[in-house]
Amino acid sequence: MRNWKFFAAAVLCGVCYTAIGQQQSSAPPPSPEQSQQPGPPKPSNPNAKILFSRSDDDATEQKADAAKPAADTPPAKVTDQQRAAVTYTAYDLDIHLAPQQHTISVRARIALRNDGDHPLPVIPLQLTSALNFEDVILNGKRLKFGQQIINSDVDHTGQLREAVVELQEPLAPKAELKLDVVYSGTIEANARRLEQLGTPADLAARSDWDEISADFVGLRGFGNVLWYPVSSVPALFGDGAKVFSEIAAQKSRQSSATIRMRVSAEFFDIPPTVAVLDGQVMRIAKPTAMPTEGFPGVVTSELGPIPLGFNLPTLFLSTGTPREGNGLSIYPRSEDQANTQGYMTAATMVQPLLQQWLVAKPKSDLTIIDLPEAEDAPFEQGSALFTSLAADPPEKIAPQLAHALAHVYFQSQREWLNEGVANFLGTLWTEQTHDRDLALESLENSRGALTFAEPATPGAGPGQDLLHASDVVYYRTKATYVLWMLRDIVGDNALAAALQAYDPEADTTPEYFEHLVERPSGINPAGDLKWFFDNWVYQDRGLPDLSIAAVYPSPAAQSGEYLVGIDILNDGFTETEVPVTVRSKKGTLTERVRLPGKTRTAHRMLVQGTPLEVIVNDGTVPEVQATIHSHMLGDQSSQ
Incomplete structure (x- = not known):
């Protein structure tokens, strides 16, 4: 381990x-x-100047x-x-x-x-x-x-x-x-x-x-x-x-x-x-x-x-002469000059997504500097991306540019927002070009490191709240999960409006971003999202630990309808909200359910047709163990 x-x-x-x-x-x-230095002993030189004394x-x-x-x-x-x-x-x-x-x-x-x-x-x-x-x-x-x-x-x-x-x-x-x-x-x-x-x-x-x-x-x-x-x-x-x-x-x-x-x-x-x-x-x-x-x-x-x-x-x-266009300034090595066009095209592909979620125009160009050797590991800081310019098709370059360009569209002195938003936009690009399942799979690939870092009991380990996080597993991985959860709670339009309204100079209090998210969503700004930020941003209470404790299906009063009772156990300390889905012979119904920490929550759902399966969580909420829980009603087996 x-x-x-x-x-x-x-x-x-x-x-x-x-x-x-x-x-x-x-x-x-x-x-x-x-x-x-090369050459004869040092004579007086008209170009000479003191560089370092x-x-x-x-x-x-x-x-x-x-x-x-x-x-x-x-x-x-x-x-x-x-x-x-x-x-x-x-x-x-x-x-x-x-x-x-x-x-x-x-x-x-x-x-x-x-x-x-x-x-x-x-x-x-x-x-x-x-x-x-x-x-x-x-x-x-x-x-x-x-x-x-x-x-x-x-x-x-x-x-x-x-x-x-x-x-x-x-x-x-x-x-x-x-x-x-x-x-x-x-x-x-x-x-x-x-x-x-x-x-x-x-x-x-x-x-x-x-x-x-x-x-x-x-x-x-x-x-x-x-x-x-x-x-x-x-x-x-x-x-x-x-x-x-x-x-x-x-x-x-x-x-x-x-x-x-x-x-x-x-x-x-x-x-x-x-x-x-x-x-x-x-x-x-x-x-x-x-x-x-x-x-x-x-x-x-x-x-x-x-x-x-x-x-x-x-x-x-x-060294090198920059090639500019589509919000990029690229400094290629001479042998990689032809590869710059792929990056220009990739930038054009991802810009509509960035403008939809962030702002209409970036705060600066993204500078891309070609690394000395092919396949050198990329590095980014501020508005600069250091990477070997590969001869890849734009579709393969686009995910990297979605993350890097997000940094010139959105900037914050709070690292969980600065890096979390960029990583969030990268996963949205995956969702847009492939599907939601693949985007959530990319989150799942990083969840293990987060699970390992989080304390099992609040205060028992070196956990980090997002406001003061200094470990990448928090300010990147956990922050990306937080933005996905907020998206599902308040909706795409509300979260996008909050990101577009964000002003780093006005972000002087811990609650600033919370209030931005609450305002456009129509939620009471007095604190209806405070429960979420208290659990996921302002404090580190670890991760939820969910399971399906029991499922009770029964025929409803109206013919063809069933009332499905679902008992969900949260053994973690963190309160969360998850999607709960019942799949039946006539369709699928999903409702969001809030689950306080250290509680057993009973939820009832009315569905059309014989219920076949109950699913709790869809991968958007990081948990201690699995992030998708399924209970099949036919043979009463659960996962």
Whole structure:
């Protein structure tokens, strides 16, 4: 079961992870000032400009009093409690990339807070094991720190480099400080963690494609490649869902942080034409410096400061000329130019569904960036989709675009709505192009992971209400179920009207979306849907556990009619509403029945003709076990 959960969660997250068992430390790569550039020794250059300065004069007036820590300084002791206590409140990143050398150099100004109960004598800072810490400065003084390699599967190498920074005075609970952190190194594609789990090399490479290269820079952040400082508890696959829980914890803890990035990137051939920083798409109009003999050209891009929100800091650069149309801006590789037409056609196919349920026009174009290798695992953030442009027919591309385009038609700072609505629209596309049963089958495929995550008893496990959910199984899977249930309760028109009226700036109270759904449906806005939101959104009471306890058919007063009594048991704590269907020789009748938690509910239905079967739930309500319950009346057998 534990292994099953890992694979289910990996599918839900759209990315695979693995571990590496070795512990080894490599020497820090040279900084850009030390690395050799092609060509003769550096002369004066009319195109030259300062890209990234780490002069000691910038660091401190007391630099003579604080020696730079040696690379082999033994680290002070640090505990997981201390790692978990550090919360980052601001990132200010000066980033210099040399893609031909696969290198990155960063001066990070970070603000952090002690959210633990005890003073912190040390601050643990972590990066991918491919990078090396060079300096940590507080108030103009270099701090002493040691470095160590720790095993953790939140990075594609399966290891993190940790600097344990010693403070002159412990950081009190709820106190904050600001550090300047300088680091650099080489980031290349690395799939060792998956390969060491036995994953075939080609499949592993499709998942762990993060790298810095001349044609593409893709750094997805914590959980893929840790290119910016964090403090986290080491997590390994095989230890339940600890890796995914730690990714969720990082998102949650840093959701109130701000981020600013200033990126400069060297190039010798084709300059990058687009940057995507923390999900924000920014075209690069022209290089700030062109390459000359022996010297690279330079492109720059800048973001923020902006709220980090539920995103992880990401950095992408890509070359290529965009092809635009049908609400898309596509940056294909040269060999995939012909494949862009299929995506344009697919966008045209799904737009009517998006306009029916959301708004008439998207808030921006969807940017699609071609990944370096065919079959690389897709990734999306904000208004950007990263995927290998396949030569597939539009009908096969459309489901992916229905989800991705929904993000540019509908946006919310509440992740359960932001991601839940996009996933909901993807299932509606399946229903429209195939049938309802296939759409519900797609929900059923993800229910197992939700069942495993939900607590059996409220408060007995780490359940998450949707307002504060940080685990993908809640804010995507459970949120999609919630929207399907709302659709069946209030109807398509009412739910569509609520989604169309949604204003993210007005969503300042927990009840905002509830009131939007109530208003167009004609339900009393004083709280007729409060029972539903209390059970499924505002609190996490687990999942219902339904069964057909008994069925009592009997002839009614009028000839040919039958009164069917149905006793339905809900052994779960969550109140829900389900469709109850009686199939008879003369037709089918369906009624909706509300089932409080921990109760046995009696319901009566009058049907025409001899009753043959009773069906409770149709797959729209997630349950602990089965989601469709059938009782055949002929032989009294039940399922």
